[in-house]
Amino acid sequence: MSPPDRPEWSETGFPHIWLPYSQMKTTPRPVEAVATDGVRIRLADGRELVDGVASWWTACHGYNHPHIRAAVTDQLERMPHVMLGGFVHEPALTLARRLSEILPGDLGHVFFSESGSVSVEIAMKMAVQYWLNQGIKGRARFVSFRFGYHGDTIGAMSVCDPDEGMHTMFHGLLPEQIVVDLPRDDAGFEQFDRVLASRADEIAAVMLEPLVQAAGGMKFHDPSVLRRIAALCRKHDVLLVVDEIATGFCRTGTMFACEQAGVCPDIVTLSKSLTGGTMALAATVATDRVYDAFLSDRFDAALMHGPTFTGNPLACAAANASLDLFEREPRQDQAKRIEKQLLRDLQPCVGLPGVADVRCLGAIGVVQLDGPMDLNALRGRFVEKGVWIRPFGDIVYVMPPLVIEPEDLAVLTGAIIDVVGEWSAALSSGQ
Ligand SMILES: Cc1ncc(COP(=O)(O)O)c(C=O)c1O
Secondary structure (H helix, E strand, O other): OOHHHOOHHHHHHHHHOOOOOOOOOOOOOOOOEEEEEEOEEEEOOOOEEEEOOHHHHOOOOOEOOHHHHHHHHHHHHHOOOOOOOOOOOHHHHHHHHHHHHHOOOOOOEEEEEOOHHHHHHHHHHHHHHHHHOOOOOOOOEEEEEOOOOOOOOHHHHHOOOOOOOOOOOOOOOOOOOEEEOOOOOHHHHHHHHHHHHHHHHHEEEEEEOOOEEOOOOOEEOOHHHHHHHHHHHHHOOOEEEEEOOOOOOOOOOOOOHHHHHOOOOOEEEEOHHHHOOOOOOEEEEEOHHHHHOOOOOOHHHOOOOOOOOOOOHHHHHHHHHHHHHHHHOOHHHHHHHHHHHHHHHOHHHOOOOOEEEEEEEOOEEEEEEOOOOOHHHHHHHHHHOOEEOOOEOOEEEEOOOOOOOHHHHHHHHHHHHHHHHHHHHHHHOOO
16 A cells, blocks of 8 residues: 555554564554454455464454454443452453363463463462472572573563573573473483483473474474473472463364373463453463462462453453353364365475475464575565465464364465465575
8 A cells, every 4th residue: 555545543653653573664564454354354455364363373263253242342331340459250250260160180270461471470470489388499490492482571581482582682681591492302301301300409390382382483292292291390390381372272273282282280371362362361370289389377478469450351251252152163173174274285385495394283384484584575475465474483374263264264375375486486596
């Protein structure tokens, strides 16, 4: 769209916004979204894009689902917000109970916050204080994994991949953690076993994204890896925090990824699809073992955390409505059907010059490239093709709404084949 065609609000507002993950000096002017419906995003110039990203992996039921809209509207009219300090309310208590019922094992104690990163911070505080409350000092470090991503706040950054988490730039600010390669074979597990054995007395917990290291490059691992990590945590009496913020709510084909490994972590973090992608809400959920360590006659054993909007009724109402949809509609089957179609339809990318790997898991399809990518140019090409697909790092991927119909999914995969094909041909011809 040429500048004179842009809406007035865009022209006057753009100079004043500071966008996420953007070099504001050089970033291309973003497209203006004005409405969403199902799996489509409408732009100010009238074009519609089929959405392959589900708004950073949140809009699992598609946009504007009438059931969530009705629940939020009803809650908005009765009580948009009331503090959770001193009050409780139905949306938060019902949601806490329902999450406890669907999470594995005895993960039954739910602490609400408003973003994934904050839920990770809370998990880290819980894990450290778990030991302190038992009189065990010095266990304040976390073991995390290369290619891991857990958020952008200081604690969460410290357990991200050191490069992506910009550990060098923020040296002195970030707590020092133990970031290791994800073990994938016997030698890797022996090494991991040695790290836990030699440093267990300084480790609070191991922190892992189950089955998919998402923002670190959509790297998959087998459920047996998660199972073996959980077993080693038990062996060395180290807590296991599983970050299901990206994987939770059927993204990998089961409600929670850790189900596929039969693992019940000590603490789990949830966000993104928790409200069906409609509102900011996150949860840090602990097992009885962790929770019980905070029960005491001493007040200072309590968890000292309380975001202003913790348990926001509107967001909890949206999450309860989202859980209704998971109960009523076949999201697991839809994720499995998406996986099947992605595996088939992305095949033409396999073997193209510059394509390093094509992989799919649940409703995640990834084409990994090995060659110079102009991310902005590729993103622009996808918009020209009528789809919303945003490559990052070395990957082109889709994580669409779980309700996407096969025809719309074919539009996404068709665009990937075209755009990756063009990129590959240009690479081969040395352009
Ligand atoms: C696995 C994981 N953990 C944590 C986060 C951070 O969540 P938020 O962006 O809501 O702070 C993300 C976000 O992408 C994530 O994928």
